Amino acid sequence: MRQPTEIGRSVMTWLNVLFDVVVIALATLTMAYIVYIMWRLVINSFNNFDVETVLHQIVLVIIFLEIFELLAMYIKDHHVSMRNVVELGVLAIVRKIVVTLDYSRIEWTTLVGMSLLMFVMGWIYVQERKRITQHEEFLMEHRGR
Template sequence: MVRRKAIKALDLAFDIVTGILVILAIVLLGVSIINGFKYLFAGNLEGSLEEFLMALILLEMYELLSLYLKEHHVSMRRVAELGIVAIIRKIVISTKDTEKADPLVLFAFALMILALGWIYTRLETIEKD
C-alpha cells in the first residue's frame, strides 16, 4: 500500500517535471526560430544554421517529452537520434574556426557519432525482430 502510493507520487512528480520541460522546450524553440530568422536576415548563415539545428534538437526533445507524458516510456532509438543531432550541431559550432579545431576533439566527436549510429542501427534491427 505504501509502495503503491510512493510510486504514484513519483509518477506525478515525473509528470510535473516533464510538463515543465515541455513548456520550456516550446519557449526555447520559439526563441531559436526567432533568432534563426534574425541571423538569416542579417546575412549570418552560420548563426542561422546553428539556430536551425538547435530548433531540430528542441523539436526532437519536445517529441520525446510528450511521448513520455502519453506512454510513460521513451524509445532508445529516439534518444540516439537526439544525441546524433546534438553532436552534429556541436561539431558545426566548434569547427567554424578551423584554426582552433583540435583534431583530438574532432576524433572524439567522430567516435561518438559512430557509437550512436551503431546503437541506432542495433535498435532498429532489434525492433524488427
C-alpha cells in the same frame, strides 16, 4: 519479500504524478524556447542575414524539437526509445562539428574522439532499427494466431 504497504503505494502514486507534472513543465518550456528561437531567427534574418547564424539556429531548433518529442513520448508512454536518444546525440554532435567548431584551434585527438562517438551512436541507432524491425516482423507473423 515484503508486500508494499498502502502508504508506500500512495507515496509512489504521488511521486509519479509529481514526476509527470515536472516532465509536462519541461515540455512546455522546451516548446516556448523553440518559439523564441524561431522568433529570433526571423528577426535576425531581416536585420543582418548571416548564413552561419541561421544554420546554427535551425539545427538548434531541430535538437529542441527532438527533446520535445522525447518528453512527449515519456508523457504518453512512460518510456523513451533508445533510438530517439541516439538521434538526439547525433544531432548534437553534428551541430558541434558543423556549426560551432573552429577547426584551426582543435586538436586531431578531439576530432577522432568525436568521430568515434558518432560511429558508436550510429551503430547503436542501426542496431535499434534492426531490433524494432524484428519486433514488427514478429508481431505481423503472430497477429493472426
